[in-house]
Amino acid sequence: MTGDRKKEPWTSIQVVVIGDAGVGKSSMILTIATDSFAEGVPHVLPPTRLPTDFYPDGVPLSIFDTSARPEDKSKLDMELKKADVVVLTYACDQPVTLARLSKYWLPELRRLELNLPVIVVGCKLDLRDERKPSLEESMAPLMQEFQEIETCMMCSAAEQIQVAEVFYYAQKAVLHPTGPLFDRETQSLKPRCVRALKRIFILCDHDRDGALSDAELNEFQVKCFNAPLQPAEIVGVKKVVSDKMAEGVNKNGLTSIGFLFLHALFIERGRLETTWTVLRKFGYNDEITLRDDVLSSPSFKRASDQSVELTQKAIDFLREAFTTLDQDGDGTLQPAELEDMFSTAPSNGSPWDSPLYKNTTETNSVGGITWNGFISQWEFMTLLDPQKSSASLVYLGYPGDTSTAFQVTRRRKHDQKRQRSQRGVIQCFIFGPRKSGKSAILDALIGRPFKESYDPSKGDRYAINKIGLSGGANKTLIMREINEASVSAFLEDKEALAPCNVAAFVYDSSSEESLKRAAELLEQVAVSSECSGYEVPCLLLAAKNDEESNPSCITRSARICSTMGLETPTPVSMKLGDNNNLFLRIVEAAQHPHLSIPETELGKSTKQHRQLIQQSVGFVLVGTTLIVGGITLYRLYNMRKLHSSS
Template sequence: MVGSDGNASSLSQNSVRVVVVGDHGTGKSSLIVTAAAQAFPSNVPPLLPPTHLPADYYPDCVPLVIIDTSSSPENRNKLTEELGKADAVVLTYACDDTATLDRLSTFWLPELRRLEVKVPVIVVGCKLDLRDDQQPVSLEQVMSPIMQQFREIETCIECSSLNLIQVPEVFYYAQKAVLHPTGPLFDQETQTLKPRCVRALKRIFILCDHDRDGALSDAELNDFQVKCFNAPLQPSEIVGVKRVVQEKQPEGVNSHGLTLTGFLFLHALFIEKGRLETTWTVLRKFGYNNDIKLKDDLLPVPIKRYPDQSVELTTEAVEFLTGIFCLFDIDGDGALRPAEVDDLFSTAPESPWGEAPYKEAAEKTALGGLSVDGFLSLWALMTLLDPAQSLANLIYIGYAGDPALAIRVTRKRRIDRKKQQSERNVFQCFVFGPKNAGKSALLNSFIGRPFSEIYTSTTNERFAVNLVDPIGGSKKTLVLREIPGGAVKSLLSNKESLAACDIAVFLHDSSDESSWKRATELLVEVASHGEASGFEVPCLIVAAKDDLDTYPKAIQDSTRVSQDMGIEAPIPVSVKLRDYNSIFRRIITAAEHPHLSIPETEAGKNRKHYNRLLNRSLMFVSVGAAVTLVGLAAYRVYASRKNTSS
């Protein structure tokens, strides 16, 4: 791997916009004119119009647009506007004026931070020909303290427009900082590759290691070189590359070839030597953008679906993931421990399950690992909540098939209701209930967590996912989504909020009458929203804490409400006693038959009654109109015959 210059086809930018700023008199305009004309100008206007350098000016074949600016206070708004559109900033000082050098750290660099200009900065010392040679101070000595304080400085360079010294290099470095930025690849403080860069290079290494022996053979290394740089490696070059690695990193080469350690070492070496274009060319050839994520055109297009459709993994994707699980279960204990999960996702930009809603959403083994059911459950949850992220991560971990064959969009729930059967394999259940009703305890029990007497109020939505084995059917994935009491109003403010809900469960503390009343209020609110929006959902009432004595009128009240609304009587459960009364199977069964268990409010019944009366009235009007027309026609026939006979 000897590297090469980048090329335009691998770059996403059509042009690079460089804004030149600095104190008055530091040589900004002369620098720009000299770069464009390749000669020092005799007369320079106070402020230049935008200056264009053609695509063939530099090897990357990307044109530059250079913007001159004024540092006068009356032009401050224009300066701010131009900085907001900059891809890179060239910040100038005069080599013969120490005051302009001091102003870099006392004004200009803090000002760029204040304006939130988050682009590479190239510091340029102009008028090198005027510097006093009697006070020799190296550029490194001058700039090192400033670069330590302002990490946004990409590089520093001195130039002379008059003597044509390093003028083209100024804008080459500016363009290079945009097209081949250091920040995403390398940590300057630790002098190491950044984690996301390591993850991307590891994925590339694995893709190029065709025989999966953990090393790039000479043939694989040559294939890699041809793919990235359109030129083969000579045998002597391969020997030279491996010799360099082995001298610095003995474990970077083994009997099979260049190891991952050696591959990463080479890229760190390129970057340290300023050859960032080599690593960027490799990354871009394998489809990565400047954020070191796969470019959008390599990922599936946004999945089109109606609000009441969901997305699931196909059998093909599940089989792939099952194989991946076995591959990364290094110790063969039937579970992926955290380190094994991290290793599995080590070729993705980051592990997708490190934060909510996925963290702590699935059942763990006694040693804290994920069983295959827990592993597949988390994938099902990610596919349900964020299909694009799920597909992207499938690709990152090695799925090579057609992404379109990895997922399926389910049938609309409205059609499921008409057909009286759902074909879904993943069901989302919204869990409603007042405070301290037992919602969190139910979710915890679903993923195998022990019961706790300590009450902790839930303030944010939380998910729990697991596989459920229904009677007489294949396993289904159930996603429980806890809706905190304070979030109900916000949820129902969205007309389509229930579109993603396959079934809703309403918990109440069976020993507390006020808890029951609030649960029924929530039931009415949700049912009313479903009737109004057209996204009616099956509902179940759960009488939690069945180990406690029920309040006196519990049976009477619950019977009345369930009968009035046309749904099943409350299902008693006790998480404390582990008496679940098959609640999770019953949730799945109700979700599989979406035409049943749909509550009706009084308003809904009145609306239906009114519609029936209206339809009946229209029918009578139609029949009456038909009779009138028939009568009128008969009269006309009778009158016609009468006139004829007379």
């Protein structure tokens, strides 16, 4: 299809009729327009319009006749580029015109890169030699080679046989196309169609028992076709399915396998409008993706120091989905179970297939994702791309408006003023020199074993998990490792630290050089946060505490913390599994955002300058008060003096 051809909902359809000269194109068009056959029709008819009520779908057709003469080729190409469907004709009494379909006309349509449905029509059926092969036999190879052919048929304008059907099927090919639904080569539903129908089944299976009961099936029927099924009809539907596929029906009703089989049967029998009606009632477009109005996400307008989080309603919905799919009850979703969860989305695989999400959450020994890892991944996606999270919830069947699934947090600046943060998702940016132990800390957060070998991180890396607090509550901690080489470029963005709730600086406690570099990074980040206005609580982490500590490092790190007004470094050893409640400390630092703010020389000088100004203003105010007070006393003295003299 050249350009954007989508016309949903369709208000009109352009049909272009093509074929060799003399095959009967114009006679066929004139017959549908006048309901009669005429001899001596013009070489090319003017555009013909069939009214809205001509066919049941209520969409008018504009039919364009064309010339096959070489001198009219440019005009023909122009008409084809405006077409919605092509009726390709040959004459039943002229075998050469049939051969020309595969030798010239169909390759020509492909050369023009027209992604259009094609209806192949044999005209002059009344003149056909009955000894020739049947329509099915002659057309099967053609339809196999050219998948764009929607259907093949024959008609007779002279005898008025199946002329109206030609344009009915042309209209149907546009409104109810086969291509997106069914693969003729494999004789099966296409994956995207399967995903859409599976989602519809899940939405209609209200009790989540894996089958549509009679009541649920009836409710589905009313929603899609505005009419209930009679009890005998429901029995008949289930019998048709069970006769062909035993697992299509169980004691609870029609299973998802049976539901899919039923639609494949409709399509095979030419009742594509049935499946398309169902898809469109549930919000799907011609590409079998949800329409924009269905996927429309809430307004996520927010400042750079605000974030988007899932509401409790969304978390409860996801917990139910997790439990439903965890069929073996082991508290994890195996890769196949996770794939099944996202099998209702139009694209293959989960929304977490990108490298950004790789190895970021807690899994078990065989790769199954735990509930903590699962919900943490959802919260991570919501933080990074709330629109994607919203769309994923819709495809999973989230009930109602997705605006109820999200909340925008308070600004970090306001949190600092109130000296309290209520965020459920905490972001910690972790800085440090090479080989300081940053990656080992991220591995520890998601329960991965310590690795002796050094494997440098390539670019930024994330790790996410739940951190339990006293009283049974928990927070989601997202740790982002900032590559040392990219820190300067990272901080060039004035908004870089806006989403950061805590910054942690790691150094090898046995190396003075490592501490020196960590201190430089701390100063660099602290100055940047002061200049940007997004002051960040900071922690210093003394990693590799299992190795012999350097006395100089201990003294120097204590001095750094004292000078900058920070707590003493937190010693940790990931090798020994001793994190010294590090992750809880990070969360607590985020919950009290006014504390642990480092003081730099720049900040101190600014603070001193501010204090001097305030003191100067104070002196001026005191002096002014004394002067005003003196004038007042003088006036009172004069008034009393005058009073006494009088």
